[in-house]
Amino acid sequence: MRLVFVHHSTGQNWLADGNGGLGLALRDGNYYVSDTNYGWGPDAIGDRTDIGHWYDWFLGPSRDTYTAALYDQSGQNCSYSRMASNPDPTGENEVVVFKSCFPNSGLRGNPSDPVPPIGSNPLRSQACGSQYHTVANAKGIYIALLDYFATQSDRLFVVIAAPPLSDSTWAANARAFNQWLVNDWLDSYETGNVLVFDFYNVLTSNGGDPDTNDLGSANGNHHRWWNGAVQHKTDGGGNTLAYPTGDDHPSQAGNLKATAEFVPLLNDAYAAFIEEEPEPEPEPEPEMSVSNVQPSTAPNNGSVSMNIAGQGFDEGAQVVLERSGQGDIEATGEAVAYTQGLVCYVDLTGAALGTWDVTVRNPDGESATGVGALTVTKAYFSTWYLAEGSSDWGFETYVTIQNPSAQASTAAVTYMTPSGPTQRPDVWLPANSQTVINPRNDIGTADFSTRVVCKEGRTIAVDRRMMWTGQGALSPEGHCSVGVTAPARTWYMPEGSSKWGFETWLLIQNPNTQDAYCTVTYMVEGGEPVPVNHVVPANSRSSFGMVDDIGSADASIMVTSSVPVIPERAMYRNGRREGHDSTGTTTPAVDCYLAEGSVGWGFTTYVLVQNPHDTVTDVTLTFMTPQDSTQTSFQMPPNSRRTVNVNQESPSMNVPDFSTHAHGSQSIITERAMYWDAGAGEACHDSIGMANRHMKFFLPDGETANGHETWTLVQNPNDVPVTVRVTYMTPDGLGSPQFDSEVPANSRVTFNMADHLPGGRAAVMVESLTAGGRIMCERAMYWNSRGAGTDTIGGFDD
Numbered sequence: 158m159r160l161v162f163v164h165h166s167t168g169q170n171w172l173a174d175g176n177g178g179l180g181l182a183l184r185d186g187n188y189y190v191s192d193t194n195y196g197w198g199p200d201a202i203g204d205r206t207d208i209g210h211w212y213d214w215f216l217g218p219s220r221d222t223y224t225a226a227l228y229d230q231s232g233q234n235c236s237y238s239r240m241a242s243n244p245d246p247t248g249e250n251e252v253v254v255f256k257s258c259f260p261n262s263g264l265r266g267n268p269s270d271p272v273p274p275i276g277s278n279p280l281r282s283q284a285c286g287s288q289y290h291t292v293a294n295a296k297g298i299y300i301a302l303l304d305y306f307a308t309q310s311d312r313l314f315v316v317i318a319a320p321p322l323s324d325s326t327w328a329a330n331a332r333a334f335n336q337w338l339v340n341d342w343l344d345s346y347e348t349g350n351v352l353v354f355d356f357y358n359v360l361t362s363n364g365g366d367p368d369t370n371d372l373g374s375a376n377g378n379h380h381r382w383w384n385g386a387v388q389h390k391t392d393g394g395g396n397t398l399a400y401p402t403g404d405d406h407p408s409q410a411g412n413l414k415a416t417a418e419f420v421p422l423l424n425d426a427y428a429a430f431i432e433e434e435p436e437p438e439p440e441p442e443p444e445m446s447v448s449n450v451q452p453s454t455a456p457n458n459g460s461v462s463m464n465i466a467g468q469g470f471d472e473g474a475q476v477v478l479e480r481s482g483q484g485d486i487e488a489t490g491e492a493v494a495y496t497q498g499l500v501c502y503v504d505l506t507g508a509a510l511g512t513w514d515v516t517v518r519n520p521d522g523e524s525a526t527g528v529g530a531l532t533v534t535k536a537y538f539s540t541w542y543l544a545e546g547s548s549d550w551g552f553e554t555y556v557t558i559q560n561p562s563a564q565a566s567t568a569a570v571t572y573m574t575p576s577g578p579t580q581r582p583d584v585w586l587p588a589n590s591q592t593v594i595n596p597r598n599d600i601g602t603a604d605f606s607t608r609v610v611c612k613e614g615r616t617i618a619v620d621r622r623m624m625w626t627g628q629g630a631l632s633p634e635g636h637c638s639v640g641v642t643a644p645a646r647t648w649y650m651p652e653g654s655s656k657w658g659f660e661t662w663l664l665i666q667n668p669n670t671q672d673a674y675c676t677v678t679y680m681v682e683g684g685e686p687v688p689v690n691h692v693v694p695a696n697s698r699s700s701f702g703m704v705d706d707i708g709s710a711d712a713s714i715m716v717t718s719s720v721p722v723i724p725e726r727a728m729y730r731n732g733r734r735e736g737h738d739s740t741g742t743t744t745p746a747v748d749c750y751l752a753e754g755s756v757g758w759g760f761t762t763y764v765l766v767q768n769p770h771d772t773v774t775d776v777t778l779t780f781m782t783p784q785d786s787t788q789t790s791f792q793m794p795p796n797s798r799r800t801v802n803v804n805q806e807s808p809s810m811n812v813p814d815f816s817t818h819a820h821g822s823q824s825i826i827t828e829r830a831m832y833w834d835a836g837a838g839e840a841c842h843d844s845i846g847m848a849n850r851h852m853k854f855f856l857p858d859g860e861t862a863n864g865h866e867t868w869t870l871v872q873n874p875n876d877v878p879v880t881v882r883v884t885y886m887t888p889d890g891l892g893s894p895q896f897d898s899e900v901p902a903n904s905r906v907t908f909n910m911a912d913h914l915p916g917g918r919a920a921v922m923v924e925s926l927t928a929g930g931r932i933m934c935e936r937a938m939y940w941n942s943r944g945a946g947t948d949t950i951g952g953f954d955d
Contacts, residue, residue: 158427159245161230162192163214163255165206167320167406169194172237177412178451178464180237182420182498185466188252189244194234198226203234208261208295208319209283215305216275217282227253228312252427256317257285259398259405262357263322266291268333275301292334299342307348313430314350315423318357321398322405328396331357339380339389352426354419355380355389360411362394365644365669365721367401370414370462372500373492374646376674376719381418382425393719394671413451413464417500445469447527450515457508457955458536459643460489460721460743463515465527466498471519476501478513478531484746484848486513487824489647504645504743507849508533510955538952539611541619541640544666544698544725545738546572546605548597551625556607557593559618559857559886559920559952560586566613572596573606573666578696583612590890591857591920606666606698606723609640618855618920618952622938624945627733632837632944636727636738637858639949644668644721648741650714651767651798651828652843653679653703658730661703663714666723667693674719677701678796679712680767686796687712693722713767713798713826716741728843737830737843739949745769745824746848750816752872752905752935753844753948754780754803757813759833762803764817767826768793775822781872782812783904793825816872816905816933819846837944842937844948850874850931851953856921858938858947859885859910865940867910869921872933873900879930883908885919893919897926921951 160183162168171177172192183190197203199222205213214223228249233239263285270293273279278301280287280294299316306314318335322328335357343351362377364370371377377393400411407415449466465476476488476499486508492501499517512529546554560566568584581599586592596605611617624635644666653661667673673693680686689706693699703712716724729736745767754762768774777790778801787807793799803815819827827846832839859867873879884895894913900906910919923934939946 158188158252159248159250160188160190160252160254161227161250162190163206164192165195165258167258168256169235170406171412171415172235174238175451176409177416179416180239181449181466182416184239185498186420186424190239191230191232191250192234193227193230197234199223206257207285208257208298209280209287209290211302212281212298215302252313252315254315254317256356257319259320259322261285261319262331263327264290264292264295264330264334265327266293266330268292268330272296272300292330295334296337299338303346306351310348310350312350313352313427315352315354318353318355320360320407321357321396323398323401325397332396336391350430352423354422356415358391359415359418360407361396361399362671363399363410364646367399367408368410369460369721370410371719372414372417374719379418380422382421387422410462413462413500445519445523445525447515447517447525447530450527450530453530454532454534455505456536457505457510457533458538459506460502460504460645462500463503464498464500465515465517467517467525469525470499470517473520474499475518476503477516477518478503479516480509480511480513483509484748486744489743502646505533506643506743507851507953510535535955537614538616538618538642539614541609541617541642542644542666542668542723543607543619543621543638543640544664544723545623545638545727546596546607546621547623549602549604552623553625554596554621554623555593556596556609556619556621557591557857557920558584558586558609559855560588560590561618561855561886561922562615563588564615566611566615566617568617569610569612570594571608572600573608573668573696573698574600574603575697586617587890589886589893591859591886591888591918604698608668616954618857620857620949622858622947625733627731629732630734630838632941634735634840634945635947636736636842637947637949638725638738638740639951641723641740644723645743646718646721648716648724648743649745649767649769649826650724650726650739650741651765651826652728652739652830653714653726654711654728655704655707656709656711660729662727663701663703664698664725664727665693665716666698667695667720669720670695671720673722675722676717677706678715679703679707679710680715680796680798681707682711682798682800684710711798711800713765715769731839734838735841737841739828739843739845742826742845742848744848745826747821747824749819749825749827749846749848750850750872750874750933751827751829751844751846752816752870752933753937754815754817754829755813755831756804756810759835761832763830764801764803765828765830766793766799766801766819768795768797769826770823771795774825776825777820779818780807780810780815781818781903781905782810782815783901784811786903814905814907818874833943835943837941840944840946842946842948844935844950847933847950850933851955852925852931853954854923854934854951855953856934856936856951859921859936860918860938861911861914862916862918863940864942865938868937869908869910869923870905870935870937871900871908871923872905873902874933875902875930877902879925879927879932881932882924882926884922885910885914886922887917887919900932
């Protein structure tokens with residue numbers, strides 16, 4: 158069928174293949190698309206697309222001239238893909254889509270003002286800058302349009318609501334007008350040839366930032382086909398543009414969301430309009446294929462919204478990125494299908510650089526692959542988030558920033574507190590250095606999350622150490638965690654317990670300008686999953702106690718959120734004599750790695766495994782030492798967690814220190830906790846496992862003064878030895894020790910900072926010098942004669 162779209166620049170972006178992809182989606186839906194733009198048509202009527210101008214197009218004295226040209230229009234006035242040939246070259250456009258641009262959302266007046274009849278409506282022929290551009294006058298224009306549309310019963314007219322403004326001055330009026338347009342305007346109209354798409358509403362909620370949409374989320378604002386019916390949901394966002402781009406043209410993410418929500422509504426309306434009957438014998442299913450992937454390039458530092466065009470995709474299709482020599486990357490959440498395409502989120506954090514195949518797999522096992530359809534590029538890790546932090550309740554917190562660049566840099570630091578965000582003065586970072594700040598000096602006594610941004614856009618690394626002394630404890634204790642470089646909507650944390658004297662706290666940082674609606678699913682060991690809903694206010698952090706949510710239990714945690722967030726999990730025991738903390742991971746993987754581990758020196762090591770799937774998963778743990786390796790295997794029920802005491806499972810290891818390689822029959826998540834007692838009471842530390850190996854690691858904290866020990870654990874999971882270079886980066890970046898060492902195949906080696914830097918402080922950088930010899934690293938620290946200790950993975954660079 159033939160379709161003409163009346164628009165200006167926002168519509169042009171929406172149509173474009175490299176932006177909103179609306180042209181592609183309409184083409185693949187069998188629409189032959191033409192359009193009008195600036196300067197088009199008789200009297201250059203294409204220049205005038207404000208609400209008041211629709212009177213000229215469809216009701217004014219030149220209406221017949223303008224509409225004749227519109228219905229006959231078959232050309233393109235901007236760039237987008239369309240059908241190769243006009244299916245009806247002698248016919249007219251059956252579908253007329255028209256849209257005003259975002260300034261039209263600046264409607265003045267009051268929604269309750271009386272609506273004037275068209276004969277006395279002062280908005281006729283007026284631009285949106287007119288004093289008469291009010292809610293009531295706009296209603297009058299649209300009411301009058303129905304008289305004309307009723308005479309054109311052989312055409313479908315599609316009204317696209319004007320997109321929102323970033324300015325909130327008239328936002329409530331825009332919301333009220335578009336609510337009226339969707340819900341009330343057509344109440345008494347019986348011809349059935351008019352569709353309204355609330356483009357405005359769709360663009361008023363996002364997935365956490367202007368470049369991440371909330372397509373497919375149960376939360377947010379939407380106008381879509383959802384659960385077998387049309388859903389117009391307006392209670393999940395604001396009234397202003399959630400996808401700004403420096404001005405009020407929506408971003409690509411917003412346009413992609415609009416495409417995926419609009420086209421199914423258009424298809425449904427067109428089928429109803431022509432009273433389409435099902436074919437007596439359906440056409441054969443098209444052969445499944447992937448024809449286009451947008452974006453075609455993306456950096457490896459977070460989630461990307463991916464639009465995959467093709468055919469033969471079924472509801473429930475899964476998306477997987479594949480590359481030889483690398484673990485598969487599965488799309489997070491469920492892919493959302495639309496006409497001959499689908500949209501999904503893929504977390505590329507740490508993904509290997511270069512081309513990846515994009516495979517779409519239907520529930521029945523049929524699949525199609527876009528070979529080399531996505532190129533992963535190097536990301537600069539210049540922004541870091543730390544969900545946990547407190548200078549209250551007896552805690553002392555230190556944030557450590559590593560600048561591994563040969564150039565000095567500057568860091569902007571923002572604390573997100575219960576009372577709102579606070580920014581401290583910028584921090585100077587010398588080249589190749591370590592810098593430590595104490596948030597207490599900036600914000601006093603408070604609970605907080607932290608965001609650190611390198612203002613020059615260079616790669617930095619950030620972690621956080623917290624220290625306290627439990628009531629009556631013989632020693633202080635501490636825990637730490639590396640930050641994360643991007644928020645996400647789904648996170649996994651295998652460890653967690655509110656039994657055995659533990660208290661477990663889930664900290665969720667929401668760096669967005671809108672509230673986060675989170676579902677926390679506790680995957681109870683030996684029990685059924687328990688979902689709990691929580692809300693985290695905008696630009697803040699909230700803490701949730703596991704015992705308050707599920708009582709006494711051992712459980713892994715999965716967090717899903719309406720907007721991207723950053724969670725951490727802190728655990729304490731024995732009156733807070735001991736405690737550990739870790740961030741989560743966004744990407745389950747078939748292979749996971751844990752560099753640290755020991756069954757000697759008084760340590761007890763536990764490996765926690767989480768199965769996030771609805772089906773059984775087989776798991777094998779390989780414990781790697783310089784001399785040999787041992788294995789243990791088990792089967793995990795759906796949506797469950799398993800605790801493995803390595804001291805009991807593999808007591809015969811010849812060497813006490815080991816790394817762990819976890820392999821699942823499908824993707825899993827791992828974590829490792831270690832406990833010991835050096836005479837001052839039990840202490841502990843913990844770390845999340847990593848899914849990807851890397852060529853370079855950054856470990857910001859490190860100290861050998863004042864009784865501190867710092868150990869760097871390097872795991873080589875390759876079948877050949879690798880040579881690594883270790884650099885200790887001092888606070889001023891001067892006199893930094895550096896040395897090379899070999900790590901045998903399928904083993905781990907431990908480096909003591911005191912051997913090269915006694916009595917000082919330094920961040921650690923570990924580089925693999927062996928081509929293709931990707932490694933894993935952690936850093937363990939102890940003090941007060943091992944009465945306290947911490948451990949964490951680091952940042953990385955490929």
